[in-house]
Amino acid sequence: MVPPNAAPAKKPKYDSKRAWGEARALIVQHRRSVSIGLVLMLISRASSFVLPYSTKKVLDEALPNSDLTLLGWIALAGLIATVVQSLTGYALSQVVSVAAQQAIAQLREEVQGHLIRLPVRYFDSTKSGVLVSRVMSDPEGIRNLIGTGLIQLTGGILSAIGAMGVLLYLNWKLTLATVLPLAAFGAGMSIAFKRLRPIFRERSVIQAEVTGRLTETLGGIRLIKVYTAEDREKKVFGEGVQRLFQNIAKTITGTSLTGTLGLGVVGVIGVIVMYVGGGDVIRGSMTLGSLITFVVFIGMVTAPLISIASIGTQITEAFAGLDRIRELRDMATEDQEDAAKKDVPAVVGHVRFDDVSFEYEEGVPVLKHVSFDAPAGTTTALVGSSGSGKSTMISLIMAFAQPQQGNIVVDGTPVSNLKLRDYRRHLGVVMQDNFLFDGTVKDNIGFTKPGASDEEIMAVAKIANAHDFIMGFPQQYDTIVGERGVKLSGGQRQRVAIARAILADPRVLILDEATSSLDSESEHLIQEGLRRLRAGRTTFVIAHRLSTITSADQILVMEKGEIVERGTHQQLIALGGRYRDLYNRQFQLEQDQFINPGEEIAATG
Structure with missing residues (x-):
């Protein structure tokens, strides 16, 4: 092969x-x-x-x-x-x-x-x-x-x-x-x-x-x-x-x-x-x-x-x-590559990066000697400017790629030694640009759990704050969403994707800008649902709005493929470094928009 x-x-x-x-x-x-x-x-x-x-x-x-x-x-x-x-x-x-x-x-x-x-x-x-x-x-x-x-x-x-x-x-x-x-x-x-x-x-x-x-x-x-x-x-x-x-x-x-x-x-x-x-x-x-x-x-x-x-x-x-x-x-398929690898009957969710380096093109490093520990049930937030390596780290956790150096270790075993189909059964993901199939809302939510009952689908839709807008459609849960979900708004697509991830009941949850397409009111309503979803699961969050990750167990600040700061929200604010600078600037921008939105519109226009 x-x-x-x-x-x-x-x-x-x-x-x-x-x-x-x-x-x-x-x-x-x-x-x-x-x-x-x-x-x-x-x-x-x-x-x-x-x-x-x-x-x-x-x-x-x-x-x-x-x-x-x-x-x-x-x-x-x-x-x-x-x-x-x-x-x-x-x-x-x-x-x-x-x-x-x-x-x-x-x-x-x-x-x-x-x-x-x-x-x-x-x-x-x-x-x-x-x-x-x-x-x-x-x-x-x-x-x-x-x-x-x-x-x-x-x-x-x-x-x-x-x-x-x-x-x-x-x-x-x-x-x-x-x-x-x-x-x-x-x-x-x-x-x-x-x-x-x-x-x-x-x-x-x-x-x-x-x-x-x-x-x-x-x-x-x-x-x-x-x-x-x-x-x-x-x-x-x-x-x-x-x-x-x-x-x-x-x-x-x-x-x-x-x-x-x-x-x-x-x-x-x-x-x-x-x-x-x-x-x-x-x-x-x-x-x-x-x-x-x-x-x-x-x-x-x-x-x-x-x-x-x-x-x-x-x-x-x-x-x-x-x-x-x-x-x-x-x-060679992933199954063929995994033939001699270890079965994964269960995942607790303890994830560790051990001196991980990665590059898509030879000589152009995207991650440089990244190491951190995410104990089972904790939430790790990834913060940094565009191109700092956040999405690459997520891709490595999902085993879409393998590092050139170091290991991603799950429950004491390198991911490279695990059968990927077994491992991925314990993953859940909500991406920034969520893909929906051209089918019904019910089919898309139930995609992660074939045979799920209507009651289960409605329950997770309520947690994701999607039930109300779904019930507003003439066909309700049987509404056709169109190719890639084109008939839904960005926020509606994201809430359907969140409900889909909740239904999967994953041990490792990945939220990549999961609330980026939501307005402030919807985001506030959904945060409680996401907080309940994260309970007992190892969660990795890439967040554009830093206010949504203040409760994370650890925050990793990425720059040019390296972790430049790490700690809780309070620790990083007290440190007065890059994270605090990012947080203050975002907080000030939000305040300006709230106090005088007209000037902000004029300035950006």
Whole structure:
């Protein structure tokens, strides 16, 4: 397994052996449907031989001998063959098409399941639209492996082989004369597919990038409109679309050339059959019926070979999708990384940072030798200017990243030694920008506890001061919040998120600017609920309003990735350092706003 990270600079080498291995694994997994499809295909192809060969019998035996009985039997055989071919063709499309769609659905589930278990650092370096493309678009191509594509390819090859046998029987010399152009055609197909494969792979990459940009554009539509950036976004998207168009144009050119080559082969073979076969008929070494039958069977040889150009392109595209999926599935998930780590049946909540240093980019430290102790059940507040390292500390506590130096220790065990899924079951979080799913209010609150009763959901909503505004909606708790909670105000979203965290009943609670979107009245009402929530839990608070953390057991003042002051509110005020300066300035600002809000508005305006 390779660790997930940003896309490599060099293009990965295509591993044809492994690609075929994955294709075989898919076929084996769906072998029942594929086997039924192959049997139906063989019956269909065999029945397709009846009418062409009947032509020889009609021209060479029934008509010259005026044998109406034989003609009737030939017609009946042709009718039966036609019915069989029609029924098997219909059944074939039904069986393999359903199997292909089932395989696509299953692969999408597997890829999505693997994707969401990758470490957070992978998502930090990859656009969401790219990931959506990998889950939704890349598996589409396998319908040509499990579905009609591979069956048609196999059927075409077998039909060509069978027809070649008939041709050898009819006139082996004429057949050998047609082999050379067919061999040239096969060689051309091999070269074409080899060159088309990387182009199809590149198409998937470009399409994922274009989809990613479109996803970002739609997600940031308000920002785009505020800054009138519609034309810029259109230009960026247009450049991506043009790259995609140029890639598709290359594949169209390639497939067109293969089709042209196929038509050329058909023409050359036709000339050979016309001249050599016609000469044999004139010399009496070949009957007219045999010549016409030969022409029909030549078509049965060349038509499948020409169709291989289209089917082969589809299968090549499927391999390109499998190749990209394999890259994703090769990345180690958190579960795989945690296989040998310690189970976490319970968490008391004693958290300690032991000489922790961290950097996102090599040589650019974000945290420098941070050490502190947060006993179980205590509240630790993190204070400091933007970029001081507060959010990074929170990210490390949630195990979204691991420090380059030192340890984060929980109940005496480094987090790096704990199974993350077990550990995170004991975490609760309320962020500054809380994410809500496009569902009901009830669904979003109950997200942390599947199966929670309506009474439990209402109880935590009341603690979070959310119950009253929820009951004011026409649909109350069944109100749809919209994508990312867009139908709720910022304060409403935050209170729903707080209720969600309360319902989780975590041992370690993280409040990252949890009341930043609340007005003063709502904040005052919710503080009591948060105070009850923090009781008995180890809580970490990042607070913009310092007045909300005066009851914290310890306050850590961060500057440039280091703890410059620590203590209780009273101790830090008495110290007269950085914290007191921050507190006094904020207190004075709040006083100014309260006493003369008009001047403050004018000053900031």
